[in-house]
Amino acid sequence: MAYRIPKDDRINAALAQSASTAASALADDASGFTDTATPLGDAQPFEYTPDAVSGEAEEQAASTNNPKFAAKMLGYDQNTFSDILHNFKPDNGLGPADNVIWHDNGDVYFNGNFVANFHDWAN
Amino acid sequence: MSEHQLAHATFHVMGDSVTPAFWTDYFGIKPDTAIIRGEQFTTPSGRPSRAPGRVGLWGVGSKSFIRSDQLEPHLRYLIERLDLSRPGLRELLEREGVKIRFWCYWFNETGDRVPDVPDDIRAMMESLGGTIEIDEYR
Numbered sequence: 001m002a003y004r005i006p007k008d009d010r011i012n013a014a015l016a017q018s019a020s021t022a023a024s025a026l027a028d029d030a031s032g033f034t035d036t037a038t039p040l041g042d043a044q045p046f047e048y049t050p051d052a053v054s055g056e057a058e059e060q061a062a063s064t065n066n067p068k069f070a071a072k073m074l075g076y077d078q079n080t081f082s083d084i085l086h087n088f089k090p091d092n093g094l095g096p097a098d099n100v101i102w103h104d105n106g107d108v109y110f111n112g113n114f115v116a117n118f119h120d121w122a123n
Numbered sequence: 124m125s126e127h128q129l130a131h132a133t134f135h136v137m138g139d140s141v142t143p144a145f146w147t148d149y150f151g152i153k154p155d156t157a158i159i160r161g162e163q164f165t166t167p168s169g170r171p172s173r174a175p176g177r178v179g180l181w182g183v184g185s186k187s188f189i190r191s192d193q194l195e196p197h198l199r200y201l202i203e204r205l206d207l208s209r210p211g212l213r214e215l216l217e218r219e220g221v222k223i224r225f226w227c228y229w230f231n232e233t234g235d236r237v238p239d240v241p242d243d244i245r246a247m248m249e250s251l252g253g254t255i256e257i258d259e260y261r
Contacts (some may be wrong), residue, residue, distance in 0.1 A: 067260075079127040079230070082260040086228045087167055089258065090135060091158060093178040096258040117173055120166040 062104045071100035074118060088121040129192035129230040130238075133184040134201045138221035141179025147221075150205050156182035179221070185229075193239050194227055201225070202244070213251050223253035230260050 064070050071081035088108070092115050094100065101109045106119040133155070143157035151152050158164045158176040166172050175224050183205065185197035202208070216223060225248065229238050248255055 027163055040156070078232075082230060083127075083228070085165075086226075086258050086260075087156075089193055090133075090137075090178075090180060091156060091164075091166075114174070116166075120168045120170050120172065123165040123169070 063101050063109075065099055067103045070118075073104050074102065074106055078121070080122075084118065084121045088116070088118060091121070092116050126234065127230070128186060128190070128228075129236070130194045130197060131186040131188075131189070131228045132194060132197040132201060133206045133228075134205055134207075135180045135224050135226050136181040136216075136221050137224065138179050138219070140220045142182055143179075143181045146181040149215075150183070152205065154181050155184045156180055182226070194229070195239050195241055197227075197246055198225060198240065198244050202247070207247065207251065216252060223248070223251060225253070225255045227255065227257045228260075229257050232240075232261055234261060 060072060064073060067081065067085065068078065071078050074081070076084065089095065089098065091111075092108075092112060094115070098110060100115065102118060103109070106117045108115045108118050135156075139160045141159070143154060143159060147154055147157070158178060158180040160177065160179040161175050164172050164176050183201065185200050188204075189197045189200050191197060225244075227238065227240075229236070238259075240255055245255065
């Protein structure tokens, strides 16, 4: 259906045309991405596990990468904590500067991977 | 000196191929740490490790034997106890494909303590292809 554009709407129509052209260009670019992207058909589907996140907020583990906070969280004084950590590092292949994360159950992670439980190094 | 020692040191033999029993025999000393890569080990708490050993490690520490907040007495004690000047040690380490190091605890809460590692000890470790690592706490 043909219709006239009112005079005052010509600028808006021009802008609409411009936006439409840009959107079309983006769509062309986007279509180019699909040629090189990894097909999602290869991905493994996620399994829905409703119980995994059903806990209350206070049940979620606290964690820190700050040794002083970690010492307090895990119930050690600073001296004892540093003594334990000094043995924990080499036994688990960690260097002096490796930045680990302590969870409030004592589990220690490095680069997202479980290392060991800190309490196992207390004697 | 306070109850908490501000310095101590551990001698480590490290590497994927470390067989703790071999080094226990070689040095004639029962180690404080013995870990075989890929095998479960006893942690300091006495509980078994929750994951297999990620490294091979044999270690003897000075902490129970030396009372000093400086590193030098700890390092000299370990050098003498392990007889690190014995001939053929470097060749043996190379043959076994392992490395040695002094792993040094250094508590420096005030920030003004400088680790004391004498030049002759640095030179000795260098001649063995070993390292000295300072694990500092503030």
